[in-house]
Amino acid sequence: MRTVIPRVIILRQLRDDIQKKIGMLQSEFAEPASALRKFPGGTMSDKDRQFVEALARGLAVLESLSRAQMPLTNGDLAKMTGLAPSTVSRLTHTLSVMGYVRLSRPNRAYELTPKNLTLGYPVLAGMRLLEQARPHLQQLSRTTGETAALAIRDKLHITFVEVFEGANLVAVRLATGGRLRIPVSAAGIALVAALPEAERRMLAARVRAEMTRTGQDPESFNLALNQCLRDGAAIVRNLWNPGIGGVSVPIHSQGEYAALTIPVATGSISEHTMRTTLADALKEVANMLGPALLAN
Numbered sequence: 001m002r003t004v005i006p007r008v009i010i011l012r013q014l015r016d017d018i019q020k021k022i023g024m025l026q027s028e029f030a031e032p033a034s035a036l037r038k039f040p041g042g043t044m045s046d047k048d049r050q051f052v053e054a055l056a057r058g059l060a061v062l063e064s065l066s067r068a069q070m071p072l073t074n075g076d077l078a079k080m081t082g083l084a085p086s087t088v089s090r091l092t093h094t095l096s097v098m099g100y101v102r103l104s105r106p107n108r109a110y111e112l113t114p115k116n117l118t119l120g121y122p123v124l125a126g127m128r129l130l131e132q133a134r135p136h137l138q139q140l141s142r143t144t145g146e147t148a149a150l151a152i153r154d155k156l157h158i159t160f161v162e163v164f165e166g167a168n169l170v171a172v173r174l175a176t177g178g179r180l181r182i183p184v185s186a187a188g189i190a191l192v193a194a195l196p197e198a199e200r201r202m203l204a205a206r207v208r209a210e211m212t213r214t215g216q217d218p219e220s221f222n223l224a225l226n227q228c229l230r231d232g233a234a235i236v237r238n239l240w241n242p243g244i245g246g247v248s249v250p251i252h253s254q255g256e257y258a259a260l261t262i263p264v265a266t267g268s269i270s271e272h273t274m275r276t277t278l279a280d281a282l283k284e285v286a287n288m289l290g291p292a293l294l295a296n
Helices: 007-028 053-068 074-081 085-098 114-125 128-144 186-194 197-213 219-231 271-289
Strands: 101-104 109-112 148-154 157-164 179-181 234-237 244-253 256-265
Touching: 053 074, 053 085, 053 101, 053 109, 074 085, 074 109, 085 101, 085 109, 128 148, 128 157, 128 244, 128 256, 128 271, 148 186, 157 186, 179 186, 186 197, 186 219, 186 234, 186 244, 186 256, 197 219, 219 234, 234 271, 244 271, 256 271
Parallel strands: none
Antiparallel strands: 101 109, 148 157, 148 256, 157 179, 234 244, 244 256
16 A cells, blocks of 8 residues: 655655755855955955945855755845845845846745856856866766866865766766865865965965864865875865765966866775876876976
């Protein structure tokens, strides 16, 4: 006899799943937008007369929607941005009128519209290294069966600007435009290692300070960075999420820094394979595109 699950239970489970994902997003992207950080004695606008607080708040809403990759209610956005619900309501209304977000009627949640692409495409179009790397990434994915991606640095995060999904059943799925914090991603560590020594030391110090501020031990970051400087490839396992790791090699061409990266399921891919087969494949491509000059 088939068991019929009451609709109210299904709705409660759906609600709990959504709330759980919101909580994960808040944890994963715990670093607040610099525009909204509080300073002793006031906000950023109190320290900088040219700073427009209202614009920063609107951009924080757009960033939250982009990271979530799912519709969010005003309440969800208020939790993620730390803004008052009334403020979020006015911001989403304004963004809706401007055409950057739209309201999904069934659940009263907001989502991004294609108009946002007009802001992002010019950035990608100006990246010469992206066009050069694209066919090599595609071939890497075909050869290894794993997902291959190109990442660039965005302050204390990395952003995937091109992704080719692997054919393997356990290949890790990434999204173009997705972001990760530098210390938990192989690409982030590779991009730190690629910088000239003075810049590298400054950025590494910022990463460590942010990790300490959020209660994380920077030792894993220090170890991965030193290994990358020594071996020419960054390896991380189970730092971002349990069961997920990555191998990455930095590249530098015509003044642009980027990282070739392959995310892996650590339950299926050994560390030895990451350090040999996958790292060697990435280094081969890096040598064709322009290997970054790492310190000895």
